[in-house]
Amino acid sequence: MKTITICGSIEFAEEMKQIAWRLEIEKGFNVLQCIYNEKNEPITDEAQKRLVAAHYRKIDISDAVYIVDIDGYIGISVADEILYQKRMEKSLFFTANSLK
Structure with a gap:
């Protein structure tokens, strides 16, 4: 079983929850x-730094x-996460479509 981290704009929180469900179930x-x-x-600010560090640890x-x-x-944060993923040589997947 592969472990993956979902990255995306918090604007799409509900969609990310549904995607996580599908990825685990399907x-x-x-x-x-x-x-x-x-x-x-x-x-x-300190809590935000901890959240970011935790997310990068998940990656x-x-x-x-x-x-x-x-x-x-x-967004900028996700673009930074993509760059980090490349440095860490992790596989990368995209939704690349509209879920709305």
């Missing part, structure tokens, strides 16, 4: 996701990275 992947601040709690322990690219949108 493909048998072990999916690591970002966490979701569903109650919109304030995040300190470190994954076999691959799955980029959620809905309607061609990839």
